[in-house]
Amino acid sequence: KAGVTQTPRYLIKTRGQQVTLSCSPISGHRSVSWYQQTPGQGLQFLFEYFSETQRNKGNFPGRFSGRQFSNSRSEMNVSTLELGDSALYLCASSQQRGPQETQYFGPGTRLLVL
Amino acid sequence: GIQVEQSPPDLILQEGANSTLRCNFSDSVNNLQWFHQNPWGQLINLFYIPSGTKQNGRLSATTVATERYSLLYISSSQTTDSGVYFCAVDGDSSYKLIFGSGTRLLVRP
Numbered sequence: 021k022a023g024v025t026q027t028p029r030y031l032i033k034t035r036g037q038q039v040t041l042s043c044s045p046i047s048g049h050r051s052v053s054w055y056q057q058t059p060g061q062g063l064q065f066l067f068e069y070f071s072e073t074q075r076n077k078g079n080f081p082g083r084f085s086g087r088q089f090s091n092s093r094s095e096m097n098v099s100t101l102e103l104g105d106s107a108l109y110l111c112a113s114s115q116q117r118g119p120q121e122t123q124y125f126g127p128g129t130r131l132l133v134l
Numbered sequence: 135g136i137q138v139e140q141s142p143p144d145l146i147l148q149e150g151a152n153s154t155l156r157c158n159f160s161d162s163v164n165n166l167q168w169f170h171q172n173p174w175g176q177l178i179n180l181f182y183i184p185s186g187t188k189q190n191g192r193l194s195a196t197t198v199a200t201e202r203y204s205l206l207y208i209s210s211s212q213t214t215d216s217g218v219y220f221c222a223v224d225g226d227s228s229y230k231l232i233f234g235s236g237t238r239l240l241v242r243p
Contacts, residue, residue, distance in 0.1 A: 063222075078230065119227040122182045123167065124179060126176070
């Protein structure tokens with residue numbers, strides 16, 4: 021079974037632009053979560069989607085948004101990019117929604133904002 | 135919210151040595167996972183272990199939930215074990231993982 025895939029793998033943008041990242045979960049997995057990893061803040065939870073609905077959101081500004089499609093694929097969008105948005109963005113999927121579900125991570129999208 | 139602390143922050147080993155990584159958490163947990171982040175950034179699942187002991191080859195993990203800690207043991211380390219090891223928990227059924235700051239392991243040949 022294929023793992024979690026994320027596209028693109030690398031991205032360079034300039035301040036003020038917007039960006040869309042894509043995540044395809046493991047086949048049969050219905051829950052998708054997004055995390056941001058930076059050297060200063062470590063790994064932080066962004067949001068979680070299940071059944072095309074955002075179920076949980078981390079402490080990030082409204083410039084960060086996302087959605088989930090009927091096939092469980094998810095996208096996240098960052099508008100009006102800032103230098104501090106440079107990070108590794110990781111997507112994780114789990115079979116169902118629940119605190120005891122094992123989460124599997126994709127390879128990440130490395131975003132550089134200039 | 136729940137706090138997760140990992141120690142040591144950095145560890146350098148010679149190939150073939152054994153090591154123990156520790157994860158302390160401040161409250162009861164429903165989910166605890168250990169991950170290895172490879173040099174390309176991907177988080178590789180090692181164990182789902184909110185309690186008890188598991189083994190997978192040269193790696194094993196033990197979580198003592200009542201004392202709020204988990205240990206990851208690496209035996210006969212290899213250079214490919216290098217990377218950052220993260221412990222992550224879900225403590226309040228919030229359906230999100232809270233990560234520790236990681237242990238950076240370097241295994242020298």
